[in-house]
Amino acid sequence: MQRDEQTFSIIRKELERQRRGLELIASENFTSLQVMQAMGNVMTNKYAEGYPGHRYYGGCEMVDQSEQLAIDRAKQIFGVEYVNVQPHSGAQANASVMMAVLKPGDKILGLDLSMGGHLTHGSPVNFSGKLYEPHFYGVSKETGLIEYDKMEEVAMQVHPKLIVCGASAYSRDWDYKRIREIADKTGALIMADIAHPAGLIAKGLLNSPFEYCHFVTTTTHKTLRGPRGGMIMIGKDFENPFGIKTPKGDIRMMSSVIDLAVFPGVQGGPLEHVIAAKAVSFFEILSDEYDQYAKQIVKNAQSMSKAFVEKGYQIVSGGTDNHLMLIDLRNKNITGKKAEQVLVKADITVNKNMVPFDDKSAFVTSGIRVGVPAVTTRGLTEEHMLQIVEWIDTLLMDPDNEQKIITVRSAVNQFMEQFPLYPELG
Numbered sequence: 001m002q003r004d005e006q007t008f009s010i011i012r013k014e015l016e017r018q019r020r021g022l023e024l025i026a027s028e029n030f031t032s033l034q035v036m037q038a039m040g041n042v043m044t045n046k047y048a049e050g051y052p053g054h055r056y057y058g059g060c061e062m063v064d065q066s067e068q069l070a071i072d073r074a075k076q077i078f079g080v081e082y083v084n085v086q087p088h089s090g091a092q093a094n095a096s097v098m099m100a101v102l103k104p105g106d107k108i109l110g111l112d113l114s115m116g117g118h119l120t121h122g123s124p125v126n127f128s129g130k131l132y133e134p135h136f137y138g139v140s141k142e143t144g145l146i147e148y149d150k151m152e153e154v155a156m157q158v159h160p161k162l163i164v165c166g167a168s169a170y171s172r173d174w175d176y177k178r179i180r181e182i183a184d185k186t187g188a189l190i191m192a193d194i195a196h197p198a199g200l201i202a203k204g205l206l207n208s209p210f211e212y213c214h215f216v217t218t219t220t221h222k223t224l225r226g227p228r229g230g231m232i233m234i235g236k237d238f239e240n241p242f243g244i245k246t247p248k249g250d251i252r253m254m255s256s257v258i259d260l261a262v263f264p265g266v267q268g269g270p271l272e273h274v275i276a277a278k279a280v281s282f283f284e285i286l287s288d289e290y291d292q293y294a295k296q297i298v299k300n301a302q303s304m305s306k307a308f309v310e311k312g313y314q315i316v317s318g319g320t321d322n323h324l325m326l327i328d329l330r331n332k333n334i335t336g337k338k339a340e341q342v343l344v345k346a347d348i349t350v351n352k353n354m355v356p357f358d359d360k361s362a363f364v365t366s367g368i369r370v371g372v373p374a375v376t377t378r379g380l381t382e383e384h385m386l387q388i389v390e391w392i393d394t395l396l397m398d399p400d401n402e403q404k405i406i407t408v409r410s411a412v413n414q415f416m417e418q419f420p421l422y423p424e425l426g
Contacts, residue, residue, distance in 0.1 A: 015421075015422065015425065017347075018030070018421055019416065019420070019421045019422075020347055020412075020413045020416055021347035021348065021349055021412060021413075021416065022347065022348045022349065022375060022388060022412055022416065023349050023374035023375060023378075024348060024349055024350045024370050024371060024372070024374070024375065024388075025349055025350060025351050025369075025371060025374070026168075026169075026196065026222075026323060026324035026351075026369050026370065026371025026372075026373070027168070027195075027196065027219075027221070027222050027371070028221070028222075028349075028371075028373070028374050029221055029222060029223070029225045029373045029374045029377055030225070030374055030377045030378070030421060031221075031225060031226060031227060031277070031281065032225070032280075032281075032284060033422060033424055033425075034280055035225075035226060035227055035277045035280050035281050035284070036227075036277070038227075038273070038276045038277040038279070038280045039227050039273055039274055039276070039277035040273070041273050041276060042273075043062075043063055043066065043272040043273040043275075043276050044271075044272070044273040046059070046060070046062075046063050046272050047269045048060045048063045048064075048067075048269060048270055048272050049263060049264075049268060049269045049270075050263065051067075051086075051259060051263075052064040052065075052067050052068045052071075063272040063275075063276075066272065066275060066276045066279055067085060067086075067270070067272065067275050067279075069279045070085045070275050070276075070278045070279035070282060071083045071084075071085055073279060073282035073283060073285075073286065074231060074233070074278075074282055076286065077202050077282060077285050077286060078201075078202060078210065078216075078233060078235070079210070079235070080210055080216075080233045080234060080235045080236075081234060081235065081236055082232075082233060082234035082254070082255040082258070083231060083232070083233050084096075084231065084232040084233075084255075084258055084259060084262055085220075085229075085231050085275050085278055086262050086263060086267065086270040086275070087217075087229065087230030087231060087232060087262060087266075087267070088229060088230060088267060088271060088274075089219065089228070089229065089230045090120070090193065090195040090217060090218065090219035090230045091119070091120045091230070092230055092262075092266055092267060093217040093218070093219075093230035093231060093232050094120040094121075094128070094164075094191070094193060094217050095120065095127060095128075095266050096232060096258065096261040096262045096265060096266045096267075097191050097215045097217060097232060097258065097261070098128065098131075098132065098162065098191075099261040099265045099266060100257045100258050100260075100261035100265070101161070101162060101189055101215075101257075102131075102132055102161055102162060104131050104132065105131075105132065105133055106132050106133065106160075106161040106162070107132065107133045107134075107135060107158050107159065107160040107161055107162075108121075108122050108128065108132045108133070108134055108135070108160050108161065108162045108163075108164060109122075109134075109135045109136070109137065109151070109154060109155055109158065109160040109162070109163045109164065109188070110122040110128075110134065110135075110136060110137075110163075110164035110165075111136065111137060111138065111146070111164070111165070111166070111167050111170070112136040112137070112138045113354075114138075114354050114356065114357075114358060114362075115136075115138040115139045115170075115356045116139065116167040116168065116169040116170040116316075116326065116356070117136070117167055117168065118166065118167065118168045118193065118195075120193070121134075121164045121166070121193065122134030122135070122136060122164070135154055135158045135160060136154070137150050137151035137154055138150065138356065139170075139316075139317070139356050141356065141357055143317065143318070144316040144317035144318065144356060145172060145317055146170070146172070146174070146175075148175060148178050148179070148182070151163075151179070151182055152182045152185070155182050155183075155185070155186045155188060156185065156186060159186050159187065159188070160186065160188050161188060161189065162188060162189050162190070162191055163179060163182065163183050163188045163189070163190050163191070164190075164191050164192075164193060165179050165190065165191075165192050165193070165209070165213070166191075166192055166193030166194055166195065166196075166217075167193075167196070168195070168196060168369075169324070169326045169353050169354075169369050170317075170326070171301075171305075171315070171316065171317055171319065171320035171321065171322055171324055171325050171326060172317050172320070172321050172322075173206050173207050173321045173322070174192075174206075174207060174209070175207070176190075176192065176207055176208070176209045176211070176212040176213055177211075177212055179212065179213070180212035180213070189214045189215070190209075190212065190213040190214050190215070191213065191214065191215045191216070191217060192209035192213040192215070192216045192217070193216075193217050193218070194209060194216060194217070194218045195217070195218050195219040195222060196222055196223065196322065196323065196324065197223060197322045197323065198218040198219070198222065198223055198224050199222070199223030199224045199225065199285070199290075199294055199297070199323075199373075200223055200294055200297065200298065200322055200323065202224070202285060202294070203290070203291055203294040203295070205294055205295065205298055206321065206322060208235075209235070210233070210235025210236065211235065211236070213235070214234070215232065215233075215234060215258070216232070216233045216234070216235065217230065217231070217232050217233075218230070218231050218233070219231075220278050220281065222373060223294070223297065223323055223373050224281060224285065225281060225284070225285075225290075225293075225373070225377060226277065226278050226280075226281030226282070226285075227274050227277035227278060227281065228274070229271070229274050229275075229277075229278055231278075232258055232262070234254055234255065234258070293376065293377070296376050296381065297323045297372055297373055297376045298321075298322070298323070299381070299382050300372040300375070300376050300380065300381065300382055300384075300385050301320045301322065301323050301324065301325065301371075301372045302319070302320060303382035303383075303385040303386065304325065304370070304372060304385040304388065304389060305319050305320045305325050306319075307385060307386050307389035307390075308325070308327060308389055311389065311393050312331070312332075313327050313328075313329075313331075313332065313393075314327065314328040314329075314330075314331055315327055315328075316328055316355055316356060316367070323371050323372055323373050324369060324370065324371035324372070325369075325370050325371075326353060326355060326367055326368075326369050326370075327367050327368050327369075327370060328355040328366060328367050329366055329367055329368065329396070330355075330359075330366050332396060332397070334396055334399060335352075335360060335364050335365060335366065336352030336353055336354075336360075336364065336365030336366055336367045336368050337352045337363070337364045337365060338399055339352065339368050339396055339399070340352040340368060342395050342396065342399040342405065343368075343392065343395060343396075345405050345409065346391070346395055346405050346408040346409040346412060347409050347412050347413060348388075348391065348392060348395075348408075348412060350368045350369065350370050351368065351369055352364075352365040352367070352368055353365055353367045353368055353369040354366070354367065355367035372385070375388070378416070378419040378421060379419045380419065387415070391408050391411065391412065394408060395408055
């Protein structure tokens with residue numbers, strides 16, 4: 001068969017782009033070579049609707065073993081009793097939980113997208129805002145911190161069936177105990193979406209949601225550094241939330257309802273090649289090397305945050321507890337869109353992002369979101385964060401200076417040669 005040189009040329013150029021630049025998008029990371037190798041394997045040829053030991057197709061002996069290995073390792077990582085590794089994405093993990101416990105029109109309460117929330121937490125353009133009745137809580141205008149009292153106030157008014165906690169652009173830890181108190185007062189269930197900080201939670205560097213939240217969803221990329229995908233977990237037995245008369249704390253009933261929501265509810269055949277790659281990444285997460293990696297993420301984020309503040313940048317909430325920071329650029333007289341464009345020209349990749357109480361549209365924004373998981377994977381440490389902030393500041397303070405863009409881009413490219421990415425690929 002003739003080789004598709006056109007597509008492979010594009011892939012090669014993407015490898016070159018990743019190698020030469022600074023990847024600061026908070027939701028991106030670099031998998032290990034063995035994770036990529038596991039993802040590009042013969043399991044992509046296998047249909048396996050159903051679950052290990054209970055498939056609709058024959059010939060699933062090997063994919064059963066691989067999927068069960070991923071499940072067992074995820075249980076060990078997070079200390080949980082139930083895991084479903086089949087969701088193709090975090091969005092589909094969230095959709096599955098909602099399908100399992102909600103009916104169309106039920107009320108949900110999530111963090112407002114403009115305050116750092118996620119599309120799947122009730123945005124009107126998303127299934128979560130179209131199928132269910134969304135209500136929102138936010139952050140304080142003065143502190144940038146989650147307003148738990150406001151969350152309780154809204155919950156008491158509307159009595160949501162499900163409270164969603166978690167964010168895509170919030171740099172502080174969550175008070176899951178407080179959220180559980182609110183949920184218990186109002187009769188709500190809780191879904192914690194830990195897609196961003198999951199790797200830090202796994203290593204005990206942030207609060208764990210499993211003691212307090214009925215359901216926990218995550219992606220397997222971002223801080224977990226695995227393949228792109230999703231996962232659903234239940235930490236322990238809770239009194240059955242489904243209105244079905246079963247013994248108190250019967251996790252088998254809960255897991256069965258979730259399983260059925262994933263397949264056949266939301267998805268068809270699972271991506272068994274991706275699940276194999278999830279198993280490999282979970283193997284890596286159980287290592288001492290990953291412990292050090294997670295700790296370095298926190299060190300790098302705090303070093304970068306401090307450097308930005310010292311240069312007069314306004315970080316929403318004043319700093320960070322996790323791997324990212326949301327920077328309000330309004331005092332620097334540059335939009336998020338312009339900042340993203342200028343930095344990308346210099347091979348520094350960030351994304352524009354709305355900030356709380358933004359006065360600009362989602363297509364322009366007043367801020368940028370910056371994260372350190374990917375550069376930490378490359379081997380950068382705290383002192384390197386200072387240089388990165390210096391480059392960013394140089395460009396944002398004079399964004400139309402093409403010569404500065406060229407100079408910074410050259411410096412970035414030369415700098416990143418010290419931190420080779422996938423040298424095995426030639």
